[in-house]
Amino acid sequence: MIKTVLVANRGEIACRILRACSEAGLESIAIFADNDAGSMFTELATIAVPLAGDSIAETYLNQAQILSIAAEYGADAIHPGFGFLSERADFAQAVIDAGISWIGPSPKAIEMMGDKMTARMTMKAAGVPVIPGEEIESEDEAAMISDIIDASERVGYPLLLKASSGGGGKGMRKVEDPTNLEEAIKGARREAIAAFGDGRVYVERLLTGSKHVEIQVLADKHGKTIHLGERECSVQRRHQKVFEESPCPVMTEGLRSRMGEAAVMAAQAVDYVGAGTVEFLLASNGEFFFLEMNTRIQVEHPVTEMVTGVDLVREQLRIAAGEPMSCGELMIRGHAIEVRLYAEDASNNFLPAIGPLAMFRAPTGPGIRLDTGVREGDLVTPNYDPMLAKLIVWAPSRPEALQRMRRALDEFVVLGTTTNIRFLRELCDNRDVISGRTDTMLIDRVWPDGWQPNHSQSSLDAALMVAAVSESAGLHRVQTQDVSVSEGPVSPFSTLNRRYP
């Protein structure tokens, strides 16, 4: 039995999980760092408890502090979300040792999949195809450089350097030819040490023109392991996904069942429990290769929820409580697309942006879902990941879903902070996105010199007029004027006839 869930995360995913707790009739505890006071997620929990400390290490990554809050406030389960401590086997173990349910797979499974090199070897042994490449065991910088240079000759160019503890594109470098290899190794290693405290880097062949297709799996403690179809997340910038969909436009029934079977095998090879994702590269000839398994809920889980009707976070809670999963046979209905709303300047190399969300008006209407961690009036700070929200649409077919996404993005008004909304909107008009010929190099291929917004002169003219009208009418002063209307001959409190307490 689970009664109270502590959510060891922040932002959008904390909101998603806290709402699931509320829907499941569970009490919830949010934890927040000082610079997150007043954030949306802190309001969605039964109680919100402040974390002491300034840095991420002292707050959201501080296992001892989180466990002591869990004990003090009587949490009997911890949901880690994604990022932060979600793939830390030592934390999962510490949670279990404290007598608290861990909403996720066993520490052993996290460890085997979390170390990318160990995962590759485990998958090879289980008969799941992996990308041609080599594991590099050395940790010392000089030895690593010489080992990788040796391996690079066998693996071939272009190649990809990946941090063994990596994720989210951190500690990853694409290398086109040997001249840039040494600098790339140093950069990848440095970034990996900074982000994960582990500088080990390995080499994989860069398979150009391939799709990123991943399979959602779900396993309960009653011996049932299923897959919930695929998501295609090929469209990426700097190895971070921006546009995700289900089903994959080139998927066939036969391929889905082969990939699904491989994913279930991968999960079973580590006695997986809970929700997880097995990522594959799908080559244009239909061959697929294991990339990695994410042992947690994933950012893009909503597209699977929209087409399968399964509430993945609710299933996570159910499975952690020891109940059997509630989903029956796999049924995929219609098409879902998710885009990630980032505070970033798409016209300047996707550089993260900061500022106030002076206006944040999300689209509404049929088939639209917004998973957000922010609302109007919030401040975007450089303290955390710049992903603000996810916009998800569902429609009966892919062309209709794409059209709905265009409509929704046109309606989405975010002012005061630079976001990638316009970039996402123009992405929906790209020929290869429309035809489903998306691959992991799409953004670099379509905008080799960077993206610039495609504004027409007439819309710029209209915008200038709007600015001039706004300035002339003093629209920026309206709000402050509104606050001062409480004066008057009659006090608004004169009708007060009850005091509480």
Add this chain to the structure above:
Amino acid sequence: MQHEFKVDGEMVEVTVAKDGQEWILGNHVAIISDDGRIMVKQPDGRTSFAHSAKVGDTWWVHFEGHIFCIEKTEAGSIDNDSDAGMTAPMPGKILEVKVANGDSVEAGQLLLIMEAMKMEHRIVAPVDGVISTVNFSPGDQVQQGDVLVEMAE
């Protein structure tokens, strides 16, 4: 009413007239709604609703899915954005400095690497020139807008 704005690096003078509730510019007409949105009637008869918000001196305008940042400038002010100083795009830490005073650099050349939001960012020269000042060393914390490197064209 006449205003001077800067948008996409260009100065633009915009004059709007008011007639009752209607604002007029050429054959565009705009009306401010009670909720603060601005209804724009275009010459072809189409009507769209724009949103605007001012942050500092900049008007952010959303119009038909496009977003514009339009800076209000005082009439006669001098555009001094071309001093070719490279500023920190956000708070972070300097990792590596690749140039020294007196170095000749080409447009696009890597000047320094900084870390912000757990990612590395490469600061490159916007134009050809000679480095005149390097203001930070590896390990230094920088704030948004700090001038990292100055150069002369």
